[in-house]
Amino acid sequence: MLISTDPQIWVGALATIAVFSYMYKDNPAWRVVEHAYVGLTAGYTVGYQFHTRIKPTIMDDLIGRGYWSYIIPILIGLAIYTRFSPSLTWMARYPLSLWVGYGSGMVLAFTVPPMMGQITGTFRLFNSFDNILYWLCVVTTLMYFFFTISRENPVVKWGAWAGRWAIMVCLGAMFGNTVIYRYNLLLMRINYLLIDWLEMGAL
Amino acid sequence: MRKELPLLLTTVFGLIVVFSKWFYLGEVWGLHDIAESWVLISQGFAVAIGAASLTRIHGRNIQRRREDWPYSLVLLVCMYFYIILTLYQTVEGTEARWIYDAYITPVGSALFGTIAFYITSAAYRVFRVRTREATVLMIFAVVTMLGMAPIGDVMISGWGDLARWLQDVPVGAVTRGILIAGYIGALATGMRIVLGLERAHLGGFTGG
Numbered sequence: 001m002l003i004s005t006d007p008q009i010w011v012g013a014l015a016t017i018a019v020f021s022y023m024y025k026d027n028p029a030w031r032v033v034e035h036a037y038v039g040l041t042a043g044y045t046v047g048y049q050f051h052t053r054i055k056p057t058i059m060d061d062l063i064g065r066g067y068w069s070y071i072i073p074i075l076i077g078l079a080i081y082t083r084f085s086p087s088l089t090w091m092a093r094y095p096l097s098l099w100v101g102y103g104s105g106m107v108l109a110f111t112v113p114p115m116m117g118q119i120t121g122t123f124r125l126f127n128s129f130d131n132i133l134y135w136l137c138v139v140t141t142l143m144y145f146f147f148t149i150s151r152e153n154p155v156v157k158w159g160a161w162a163g164r165w166a167i168m169v170c171l172g173a174m175f176g177n178t179v180i181y182r183y184n185l186l187l188m189r190i191n192y193l194l195i196d197w198l199e200m201g202a203l
Numbered sequence: 204m205r206k207e208l209p210l211l212l213t214t215v216f217g218l219i220v221v222f223s224k225w226f227y228l229g230e231v232w233g234l235h236d237i238a239e240s241w242v243l244i245s246q247g248f249a250v251a252i253g254a255a256s257l258t259r260i261h262g263r264n265i266q267r268r269r270e271d272w273p274y275s276l277v278l279l280v281c282m283y284f285y286i287i288l289t290l291y292q293t294v295e296g297t298e299a300r301w302i303y304d305a306y307i308t309p310v311g312s313a314l315f316g317t318i319a320f321y322i323t324s325a326a327y328r329v330f331r332v333r334t335r336e337a338t339v340l341m342i343f344a345v346v347t348m349l350g351m352a353p354i355g356d357v358m359i360s361g362w363g364d365l366a367r368w369l370q371d372v373p374v375g376a377v378t379r380g381i382l383i384a385g386y387i388g389a390l391a392t393g394m395r396i397v398l399g400l401e402r403a404h405l406g407g408f409t410g411g
Contacts, residue, residue, distance in 0.1 A: 007305075008301060008304060009305075011305040011306055011309075012305050012306065012308075012309035012310075013309075015306055015309055015310045015313070016309050016310070016313040019310060019313035019314055019317060020313065020317065022317065023317060023320055031274050032274065032277055033310060034274075035274040035275070035277045035278040036277055036306070037306070037307065037310045037311070037314075038257070038278055038282075039257070039277065039278040039279065039281030039282035039285070040281050040282070040285050040302065040306060040307055041307060041311075042253050042254050042257055043254070043281065043282045043283070043284070043285025043286040043288075043289065044285060044289065044294060044299075044303065044307065045250060045253065045254075046250060046253075046254050046286045046289070046290075047285065047286055047289020047290055047293070047294050047299070048289070048294050049247050049250035049251075050289070050290055051289070051293050051294065052247075053243065053244065053246070053247025053248075053250070054247050054248060057244050057247065070240075070244055072241070073240070073241040073242075073244040073245040073248075074248050076241070076245045077244060077245030077246065077247065077248030077249040078248050078249070080249040080252050081249075081251075081252065081255060083252070084255065084259065090205040090206075093205070093206070093209040093404075093405050094208075094209055094212065095245050095246075095249055096209070096404050096405070097209035097210065097213040097216075097404065097405065098212055098213075098216055098241065098242060098245055099242060099245070099246065100213055100396060100404040101212060101213035101214065101215065101216030101217040101396070101397070102216045102217070102220060102238055102239075102242045103393075104213070104217045104392075104393040104394075104396040104397050105216060105217035105218065105219060105220025105221050105238075105393075105397065106220055107389050107390065107393035108220070108221050108393045108394065108397065109220050109221045109223070109224035109225065111386050111389055111393070112390070114386070115383060115387075115390075118379055118382055118383050118386070119383060121379070122376075130368075130371075130372050133372055133373065133376070134372055134373075134375070134376040135376075136376075137372075137373050137376030137377050137380065138376045138377075138379050138380045138383075139380075140380075141376070141377045141379075141380025141381060141384070142380050142383060142384060145380075145384040163380070164336075165339065166373060166376070166377050166380075167377055167381075168339045168340050168343075169339060169340075169343045169369075169373050169374070169377070170373065170374045170377035170378060170381075171340055172339060172340035172341060172342065172343030172344040172347070173343050173344065173346075173347040173369055173370065173373075173374045174374070175322075175326070175340065175344045176344035176345065176346070176347030176348040176351070177347060177351070178322065179319065179322050179323070179326065179344065179348055180348055180351045180352065182315065182316065182318050182319035182322055183319045185312055185315045185316040185319070186316035186317070186319045186320075188312060188316070189309070189312055189313050189316045192309065
């Protein structure tokens with residue numbers, strides 16, 4: 001039997017087997033791979049952010065262009081680390097406030113156009129069974145989420161009931177899609193082990 | 204001041220973005236660009252919070268020789284090794300890239316792949332519940348799965364077309380309904396935050 005001589009493939013294959021071993025039961029190989037993965041991913045994030053955000057801000061913007069006002073967001077960002085000091089932890093509210101405020105503003109400013117697009121896209125010509133069913137599904141789904149109108153109203157009551165079943169159909173299909181996607185990933189890993197590592201395709 | 208000023212900051216930044224989008228002057232003054240650069244810079248400098256938290260938690264595990272402390276040591280050694288490596292040669296450096304391709308990518312895919320088994324056992328448990336809703340959910344899950352795999356069309360001709368129709372019409376419509384409901388919910392929450400009625404992001408801290 002042929003087997004790969006590439007150390008990169010070996011590392012990936014052994015780590016993949018260690019991950020799959022967890023399906024049998026928790027074991028030291030899995031724990032080592034899991035902790036190393038978390039550590040390396042955290043390290044990657046720091047390294048990536050340093051070279052894409054921190055370094056350009058300090059070297060290019062602050063020192064290069066003299067944008068000294070950027071010291072304020074830098075200090076606000078650094079304030080998040082005060083979470084570790086019980087007496088200064090209130091300062092960590094500043095960066096969170098900045099991000100949450102900006103995010104909320106983005107939602108308020110940019111949500112309306114796509115929402116209107118979704119609403120107008122619902123109103124199709126009632127010239128086919130598909131179009132009528134489509135419209136009914138959207139409206140009944142929205143009725144299911146109506147909590148401000150009394151469910152004693154027969155239109156809302158039966159609409160919400162139909163919406164509930166429509167949502168079940170949708171969730172079932174979404175679940176099926178998710179299962180297929182996960183199995184696809186699993187098959188890719190098995191493919192990696194059999195073809196790339198054990199080189200079974202070369203037989 | 205410990206709560207009022209952050210609350211004001213939330214409102215001001217929320218309004219800046221809205222003003223920049225909906226008013227001509229906001230666009231001319233470039234307020235959104237300034238706000239965006241502030242957010243990006245502050246987030247960039249805050250990114251090591253994850254590494255700092257991991258150091259704190261796992262450092263304590265090692266210091267106090269808690270159960271499974273050697274795994275904490277593995278985590279910290281890997282993290283600091285990779286931080287030093289990527290700071291020295293960037294994430295696109297030869298060795299950093301080698302580790303990424305050899306370890307991070309395959310392990311990430313394998314972790315997601317293992318979810319396939321858990322999702323299957325979850326499906327079995329749903330099926331055992333035997334409510335009408337669970338039955339409908341499972342029937343349409345099976346229809347979709349067989350439709351997405353070549354075996355569906357081999358078993359019954361046109362099964363793939365049925366699955367595609369399901370995706371295009373009822374699933375597409377319900378997704379749109381959920382999306383519209385989500386947009387309305389997001390707008391209401393955004394409004395509450397900017398008006399200072401929602402303050403959950405200011406909570407959870409002691410000392411103030």
